[in-house]
Amino acid sequence: xxxxxxxxxxxxxxxxxxxxxxxxxxxxxxxxxxxxxxxxxxxxxxxxxxxxxxxxxxxxxxxxxxxxxxxxxxxxxxxxxxxxxxxxxxxxxxxxxxxxxxxxxxxxxxxxxxxxxxxxxxxxxxxxxxxxxxxxxxxxxxxxxxxxxxxxxxxxxxxxxxxxxxxxxxxxxxxxxxxxxxxxxxxxxxxxxxxxxxxxxxxxxxxxxxxxxxxxxxxxxxxxxxxxxxxxxxxxxxxxxxxxxxxxxxxxxxxxxxxxxxxxxxxxxxxxxxxxxxxxxxxxxx
Numbered sequence: 001x002x003x004x005x006x007x008x009x010x011x012x013x014x015x016x017x018x019x020x021x022x023x024x025x026x027x028x029x030x031x032x033x034x035x036x037x038x039x040x041x042x043x044x045x046x047x048x049x050x051x052x053x054x055x056x057x058x059x060x061x062x063x064x065x066x067x068x069x070x071x072x073x074x075x076x077x078x079x080x081x082x083x084x085x086x087x088x089x090x091x092x093x094x095x096x097x098x099x100x101x102x103x104x105x106x107x108x109x110x111x112x113x114x115x116x117x118x119x120x121x122x123x124x125x126x127x128x129x130x131x132x133x134x135x136x137x138x139x140x141x142x143x144x145x146x147x148x149x150x151x152x153x154x155x156x157x158x159x160x161x162x163x164x165x166x167x168x169x170x171x172x173x174x175x176x177x178x179x180x181x182x183x184x185x186x187x188x189x190x191x192x193x194x195x196x197x198x199x200x201x202x203x204x205x206x207x208x209x210x211x212x213x214x215x216x217x218x219x220x221x222x223x224x225x226x227x228x229x230x231x232x233x234x235x236x237x238x239x240x241x242x243x244x245x246x247x248x249x250x251x252x253x254x255x256x257x258x259x260x261x262x263x264x265x266x267x268x269x270x271x272x273x274x275x276x277x278x279x280x281x282x283x284x285x286x
Contacts, residue, residue, distance in 0.1 A: 002053045002054070003053070003054055003059065004050065004051045004052060004053055004054065005035065005046055005049060005050050005051070005052050005053075005054055006050040006051060008035065008054050008059065008062060009028075009031050009032065009035055009046070009050075012031040012034070012035065012062065012066045013027050013028045013031045014027075015066055015070060016030055016031055016066065016069060016070060019070055030069060030075050031066070032046060033075055033079060034062060034065040034066060034069065034075065034078060034079070035062050037065065037078070037079045038058050038061040038062040038065060039054075039058050039062075065078050072206070072207075072209060072210070073210055074097060074207040074210055074211075076091050076097045076207075077091065077092070077093055077097075077210060080092065082097060082098050082128075084098040084102075084103065084128075084130045084134070085103055085106060085130070085133075085134040085137070086134075086137065087133070087134075087137070087164055089128045089129070089130060089133075089160050090128065090156055090159055090160050090163070091128055091156070092152065092153075092156055093210065093211075093212070094150055094152030094153045094155075094156060094212060095127045095128045095150075095152075095153045095156050095212070095215070096127045096128070096192075096211055096212065096215040096216070097207060097211060098127070098128055098130040100273065101246065101272050101273075101278055102130060102131065102192050102246055103134075104246075104270065104272050104273070104278055104279055105131065105190060105192060105244055105245075105246050105278075105279045106131060106134045106135065106138075106190075108244055108270055108279055108281060109131075109135060109188055109190050109242070109244050110135070110138055110139070112188060112242050112281075112283075113135070113139050113142070113187070113188060115138075115139055115140075115141070116141075117141060118141045118142070118143070119139055119141060119142040119143070119187045119188070120142070120143055120145075120184075120185070120186045120187055120238075121135055121136075121139075121142050121143070121144045121145070121186055121187060121188050121189075121190070122144070122145050122146075122147070122181060122184075122186040122188070122189045122190070122236065123135070123144060123145070123146045123147065123189075123190050123191065124147050124177055124178075124189065124190070124191035124193065124229060125147065125148065125149070125177075125191055125192060125193045125194075125215070125225075126146035126147060126148045126153075126154075126157050126172065127148065127153050127156075127157065127192070127215060128153070128156055128157055128160055129146055129156070129157030129158075129160045129161055129170065129172065131146075131190050131191075131192065132144045132145075132146035132157070132161075132170050132172075133160060133161060133164055133166055133170060135190070136166045136169050136170050137164070137166065140169075142169065143169050143170075143171070144169060144170045144171070145171050145173060145180075145181055145184070145186075146161075146170055146171065146172045146173070147172075147173050147174075147175060147177065147178075147180050147181065148172060148173075148174060149174070149175065149176050149214070150212065150214065150215075151174060153212075153215075154172050154173075154174045157170075157172045158172045177225070177228055177229060177232065178232050178233075178235075178236055181236060184236060185236055185237060185238050185241075186236055186237060186238065186241060187237075187238055187241050187242075188237075188241055188242045188243075188244070189229075189233050189236065189237060189241070189242070189243045189244070190243075190244045190245075191229055191243075191244070191245050191246070192245075192246040193218065193225040193226055193229060193245065193246075194214065194215055194216050194217055194218035194222075194225050195218055195222045195223070195225070195226060195246070195247045195248050195251060196216050196217045196218070196222050196248065197217065197219075197220060197221055197222040198217045198218075198219060198220055198222075199220070200217070200222075203216060203217060221254075222247075222248060222251065223251065223254060223255070223258070226245060226247060226251075226255060226258060227258060229243075229245060230243065230245070230255070230258040230259055230261075230262050230264075231258075231262055233262070234262055234263060234264070234284050237283075237284045238284075239284060239285065240283055240284065240285075241283060241284050242281060242282070242283045243259070243264065243281065243282060243283075243284075244279055244280075244281040245279065245280055245281075246278060246279050247277070247278070247279070247280060249272070249276035249277050249278060250277070251277070252269040252277030252280060255269070255280040256268075256269055256280055259280060259282040260282075263284070263285070264282030264283060264284060265282060265283055265284070265285055266281075266282055266283050267280065267281070267282035268280070268281060268282070269281075
């Protein structure tokens with residue numbers, strides 16, 4: 001039997017809503033996103049063609065996507081794209097899924113970056129390139145180095161930079177933290193590093209099950225990578241330069257202590273949209 005798009009959406013919504021813990025409104029939205037992706041159309045197009053029949057090939061592709069989503073695979077990985085800041089990013093299983101909390105870090109960084117002079121910026125653990133690309137987009141006189149340990153993620157970041165027309169000012173280098181920028185200094189360093197405790201049960205739940213573990217967990221207390229970044233950042237910052245790091249909502253006090261121990265001034269922690277500690281920042285003297 002050939003179904004209409006509307007009927008296919010109803011069936012998929014019911015299937016997704018039956019997953020334990022699923023919310024009906026989210027199930028409908030996810031079904032629309034997956035059907036639009038299977039058809040190569042927009043969600044708006046679905047509404048204006050609701051009674052059109054769905055052909056066999058698209059129906060099979062849609063059913064496969066719904067089955068994968070029912071098994072827990074994130075919608076972002078199924079569609080391969082995620083909106084961030086003012087653009088869409090390619091996302092793969094090699095990369096962390098960009099989240100709205102990281103836009104808060106971008107906002108705070110931009111507040112400290114003048115638009116009237118050349119700047120040299122560093123994004124550590126760039127993943128999809130989200131932070132580096134947002135900063136480059138908003139500061140056209142800036143050049144950005146984006147460091148990424150994972151070759152797969154680095155390739156995604158390069159493709160995103162090319163697609164957004166920013167490859168001339170965003171250079172992706174592969175390696176661990178500051179190793180690829182030895183001897184270089186920057187006006188600002190930003191990072192969304194791994195910060196989840198290694199034994200956190202959330203790592204086995206929800207979308208986190210499918211994201212790269214190396215981009216999520218960092219030692220027994222989640223602070224191993226943050227310790228390295230904060231310790232080594234002053235040697236790579238110009239006088240007056242800023243370091244901004246994203247972290248867990250219960251880690252603000254500990255991360256501020258790391259900053260103060262490394263000699264940073266004007267250390268503060270900013271909160272996310274839910275009022276929780278999310279980004280700690282400080283500057284070197286000068």
